[in-house]
Amino acid sequence: MNEEPTQVPQRGGDTSEPAEKQLTVNEAAHAIGVDSFTIQGLIQRGKLNPARSPWGEIMMPKSELIRLIEKGR
Amino acid sequence: MLKRKGQVTDFLVPGSTVRFTHGEREAYTAAFEAIQPELDELRQIHRQVRSFQQTTWKRRASLSDPIAIVTVEGIEWHAQALLLRLPKCAIFLCRHPTENEFAIIHLFPAESAYAIANGRDQILLRSANPHQLVRQYAAEARHTLRFMASNLVARAQRVAWEQFPEESPGKVVRAISWRCCQVVGNRESVMEAERAGHTARRARGLRV
Numbered sequence: 001m002n003e004e005p006t007q008v009p010q011r012g013g014d015t016s017e018p019a020e021k022q023l024t025v026n027e028a029a030h031a032i033g034v035d036s037f038t039i040q041g042l043i044q045r046g047k048l049n050p051a052r053s054p055w056g057e058i059m060m061p062k063s064e065l066i067r068l069i070e071k072g073r
Numbered sequence: 074m075l076k077r078k079g080q081v082t083d084f085l086v087p088g089s090t091v092r093f094t095h096g097e098r099e100a101y102t103a104a105f106e107a108i109q110p111e112l113d114e115l116r117q118i119h120r121q122v123r124s125f126q127q128t129t130w131k132r133r134a135s136l137s138d139p140i141a142i143v144t145v146e147g148i149e150w151h152a153q154a155l156l157l158r159l160p161k162c163a164i165f166l167c168r169h170p171t172e173n174e175f176a177i178i179h180l181f182p183a184e185s186a187y188a189i190a191n192g193r194d195q196i197l198l199r200s201a202n203p204h205q206l207v208r209q210y211a212a213e214a215r216h217t218l219r220f221m222a223s224n225l226v227a228r229a230q231r232v233a234w235e236q237f238p239e240e241s242p243g244k245v246v247r248a249i250s251w252r253c254c255q256v257v258g259n260r261e262s263v264m265e266a267e268r269a270g271h272t273a274r275r276a277r278g279l280r281v
Contacts, residue, residue, distance in 0.1 A: 032185060033161065034181060034185055036221060037157075037162075037217060037218075038162050038179070038187075040224075043220075044220065055228070057231060058224050058227075069187065071191075
């Protein structure tokens with residue numbers, strides 16, 4: 001794997017900023033109109049930088065998807 | 074009759090010798106159902122990878138007529154074979170129209186947000202040797218599949234530990250991990266997810 005996912009920062013209730021919305025791989029795939037295999041491929045090629053849930057599941061910050069879509073425009 | 078903690082172990086995990094009590098079986102079923110559709114998808118992709126990597130891809134002279142034309146950056150590549158049919162996308166082995174060059178090209182759905190922003194076609198790999206090219210792509214695809222399987226184990230782990238903490242979740246996750254490994258044919262990478270989960274449990278003060 002080219003990109004090592006980073007741990008999702010755990011934010012407490014007293015922080016001023018709410019935690020960023022994170023999507024599962026499936027949700028991220030649905031959001032940009034592709035499939036899970038393609039999302040995982042984009043992660044491996046370094047085009048998407050994922051985070052990880054405390055259980056180790058890959059989570060995609062919504063800002064990453066927006067960046068990917070806007071970068072291409 | 075086999076028993077554990079006073080409970081009958083009456084459920085045999087499909088394709089294995091692991092036995093569960095009624096409670097463990099419920100945990101296993103819930104965790105497995107959380108990943109089953111994607112595991113089925115993964116199995117189908119794995120079959121396609123196995124199939125195309127067993128084919129001998131020869132040089133230009135012996136390749137058949139193109140099955141489609143794929144235009145990338147103004148070049149009309151000749152699609153020689155569909156390597157992967159994914160739920161939304163497709164991966165083709167293509168030949169350059171005039172030069173001795175081959176490419177693996179990823180086709181995205183034209184109407185998708187990704188394709189609208191980044192283009193419908195993307196070259197993943199290119200080489201003058203189609204056989205080497207396909208082998209290299211097969212290795213990458215297998216790596217992606219292992220990565221996906223590891224992610225499914227992580228999700229199953231969350232379900233087992235959060236919803237069934239009293240029903241031997243570690244054992245349940247090991248059984249699911251084993252089934253995922255059967256699909257992608259690699260134990261080590263899927264085990265990474267279990268290790269990551271173990272770290273998460275330690276951080277939360279949970280005991281296995």
